[in-house]
Amino acid sequence: MIVNKSMFPLQTGFGVISKMQDRFATLQMQLGTGEKASKLSEMGRDLPMSLSVRSRLSKIEGFSANIDTVKLRLSFLDKTVTRLDAMEAEGRSAAVQGQYGTNNINMATLPGLSRARLDELVTLLNSDVAGRYLFGGSNTDRAPLPDTNVLLDGQGGKAGFKTVLNERKAADLGDDGMGRLDSSLVVGDPPVPGPATASVVTLGEDGLHPFGFKLSTISSTAAPSAVTYTSPVATVPPTAKSLTVSFQPAPAEQIQSGQTITMGFTLPDGTETQLTLRATTAGESHGGSDEFIIGADSGETATNFQAALNAKLVSLGETQLAGASNFAASANFFNGAGEPVLRVQNGGGGFGNATQLRVADATDTIMWYTGQSPAVAAEGLGRLNIGTNTATNSVRLTETAPVSANHGFQISSISPSTANITTSYTAANPSSASATFAANPAAGETVRMTLTEPNGTTRDLELTAVTGKAGAGQFTIGATVGETAANFAKALNVVASEAAMTAEGNPRQSVTAQVDDATRVAYGIQGNESGLLRLVRTMASLSVETYPTEENIIASREPMRLAAMAVADPVQRVADLAAYEAAVVADRRAANGRYDAMAIRQQAQLSESHNAERGSVEILTMELAVAHISLDTASQRHVNYKAQLDNLLSDVETVSKEDVAMEILALQTRLQASYQATSMISQLSLVKFL
Template sequence: MIVNKSMYPLTTGFSIISKMQDKFAQLQMQLGTGVKAQTLSEMGRDLPVSLSVRSRLTTMAGYNASIEQVDLRMSFYDNALTRLDAIEGEARNSAVQGQYGSNNINMATISGLSKARLDEMVTLLNSDIAGRYLFGGSTTDKAPLPTTTELLEGAGGRAGYKTVVTERQMADLGSAGLGRLGTSINPAAPALQTDPVKVSLAEDGNHPFGYKLSTVSAIGANIGIASDFAASPANVDFTFPGDPGTVAAGDSVTLGFTLPDGTETQITLKAVSAANATGATGEFVIGNDPATATITTATNFDNALKAALKKTAEGELKAASTYAAGQNFFNAAGEPVLRVEGADPYTSTSLRVATKTDTVMWYSGETAAVSAIGMGRLTAARATETVTLTENIPVSSAHGFQISAVTSNVNNAGALTATHTPGDPAAMSVAFDDTFALIAGDSVTVTLTEPGGKMRQVTLTAVTGRAGPGQFTIGADEAASAENFEKAMIRSVSEAATAAEGNPRQSVTAAVEDSGRVAYGMQANESGYLRMIRSMAAMTVETYPEITNASDPNSADLNPAKARFDAMARRQQLELSEGRNSERGSIELITMELGVARAALQAAGERHTNYTAQLENLLSDVETVSKEDVAMEILALQTRLTASYQMTSMVSKLSLVNYL
């Protein structure tokens, strides 16, 4: 009789042994590799955790790569800004008023040194890392500046800075060299010796060139002065009394002028007797003959005035013109490049917007179309009860705000009248009228359009108390209301221009963590770089050939050249002054902003390092094994497997015969 083997689950035993063999093989693999599984399917319930952690580690690696790349660029920025700050200091100290050097060596070398600094600046601003240009904002595929030679000399029929300077100096000095001023004597031949004689000084038209009369004063009561600086053109009359009220020795007249670059200068004319005359510029001789004393004195005054104007024109005015040309050619953000209008610069009465076909554009990187400085190329004015806002001329559709509309919302019709005047330039006006009461809540809305088409509305609301943002206080009369409205309008339009301009740093950003970005954009037309480029270029093109062959370095003939050098040096020191360090866009402020950005970058990097270590520990717990634990499992499994083999072998041999 044979015992049925099904009494022992042999098949199940073989299955268990097979599973233990598979487990044994898996443990051997884990012992050899140190990881729990070779495929995702073997991960089991740890798979979601593994995938999630690995995804996060990949993201961290991406952020770290971005941080390394941005940190490299910021290192370059740091080096470049350090060098630019050094160049600024060198330039500021290279030309000092009154310090001409031995045999005027400083005057002879300043142009060449300035050109070398300008060339180094252009090289720094055109630098790239791996083909990515760093000083053009988000425009990174091309150099933001042309070469130094193109900037100064022009290229391909397009004018460079030197051409713009030449045109501007001709327009500012005028053909007579009097700074676009003219004089006249009336009457030219007085009938009686007691008749007064008038010398008139007037600008030759309403234009932005040359001297602009700003102030006049006198010492002594013998010269009558009547001025009208608000007239177009501005003028001033000097009346010399007839005998016996003649001019006395020591009487003087001082005239103040605004120059093309916005600076001020003065000339003083002093009456002297014939016996005490030295022939120096600024003196006019009093006539001796009673019969002709008045006309003689007036004529001498006229001649002295023209001589003083010419001398100052060769120094102060010419230097101011060179720097004004720098402002025209090296345009700031939100401003167009400007050129003198017309075929004859001597008689020009306006500037025009330059084009890419006739003028080298000095900067081709990303830039704002509206500038916070100058209210987005708008000018505010007030005449008693009427406030105006006008687009600057020449008008450029690609730069600054355009005044699109103006509307009012008033309770009493006529309390204020808002008017929009289209054209080139467009303008708007708001006139207040006390005949109708202005009520709190009345408002005026000005619509401004950016070159890109975006519209911004500036609304000003009348209030009875202290005015806040977007408000103006109702005054005691229409003039006071107009004054308050003008102040509020200037403030609000300036804020709109600031918002439209944006921040150059935001032109380039990098993601360094899930909710954090670092802004580190740089634009070569920011004010700090721009002031340096303008100054270097101006000092490069202004030369002093008079000293080249001068036998006497102290000759009076060199005084005009020295005066011009002093004027240029003073302007360079003003432009590059340490006092500008706090201005927006200065090299020092940019350095500080980048320092803050770099600190944020490094802080993010440290957070990623710590977080990555935590994630790797978690991943290790999920995906790797302890070889000691695996070895113990193998030994235990080996013991069980051996026992299973032995038991299975014994069971497979069971029979009644063997039993008996």
């Protein structure tokens, strides 16, 4: 028998030892790092799971980074909107009708305080975080507003708000200061040979335009046998309105002392005002601006009434009309979403006889807001108007003048006439479409109007006649043709409103952030939303309107007083001094009246009644809070999910150091035994074997 090393193959033993050494090295690495492998290739069958989990964790890290960024911006927006809400409250209490302060201190300080608030407001709306502007919608690379000086005073030959305001005030007041109204008198008593006739005062608008006073109502407490009147009547299509007041001649009953005539007017900003003139005898008269003296006959009474009416209109022009004109100009200059900047078109003889507004552009007018803004807005039906002519049972849809190619819907077409509905389309500027009901339509007759947005998108307004209750896109056939036309007009208003709302979209969607696979948080804000716009318009209007102090009034009337004092005739001197005192009182009344007019409008613009409107500061606060809650919810969801994934990844990629240490001890024992056995075998011989 042969005994040698071939019975104990050393090569195999060395291979086993080498594998145990590799395993020992791996275990030492695992003990030191706690990781299962140092390379992906060493993960084995756990590799797909590891890659999947790591991919998901990477997505969560990206979402978390977005959340952190948006939280920073929302925190800044929250503080800004909170300050805007405080400014709104401060503005409401800044000016109160009838509260002029000691020595009219409130009147003196209001413009300066309003200018300071406007400065702060512009700064807030130009806020940025790390170079990203937050109040320009998706236009985040530049400030959405110019600075206050440029807004008010203009720059580089471009008109600012003050210029637009002066033009508007001139257009509203008119050259004669009567608010674009004309009065005339026809004296019928005493008569020329023939029967006595009434003396008639006529008051009429000087044309069809958006400026000045618009006649709305008239009433009188005098007996109908003494005073008759005709009310102003709105027509379709619209025309300049007028009213008349007729004083009946004797022996008819005459107007009595204490009886009144009241006229109502619509002002350029859409508000209403009125004047009341009270009849009085010469002996009872106090020389007030609200009275007229009853004459010896109806002709003299009418003459006195016309003079008092003209003077009162001038007084209202300096107060109520001035305030309304200021706020109308702010609405023209500080344009809202879907509206262009408007200015008065010079009538050729100056702005006092202007008859229309024009669309301003960046070549001649400062654009107050250059951030993102929708071209069509829900408010104002996308710059459309719906009118109904009850005499012809016709419903007319027209574009708002002046037409802007970049703002609002343009009417493109209307469907052909049906058996009972005659349709027509006029492609003039502004264009219009109308539907006239010759008879009640049959169920199923349809009218379709096509609107075009500035970007070329078209929208159809389709209305179908139905019996019974109308649903979406339908109008009810009424008992009469007139009722059907009215139902059609209401349904047209609904579909036009829906189209405008869809075209406008949601300002919040102008800026969004992905915070989960299926969740985007919307937090965009556009600086011309309704609540912010009201603040800008109000602060700008109040900051440019000034009121003379008592010292200014006295100083301006001083030449009149000195001239009166220099009169030698004592009777005339007393009369002239009385006229001076009356002029000072009138100046005080005008200043107070203009302050009151501004205070009333400031209160109305910043009233809490607007809190529920889209785009109000309060709604913005709520919507930003909702976005913040969505972020917090998504963040917590990611935290929980990440913890689960970390545990799963730990199971896949890490090891228990205790288990590794025990395996190392066992492997060391095996290695030592292997080393010893191999050493002994390597030295084996027959002698040693024996």
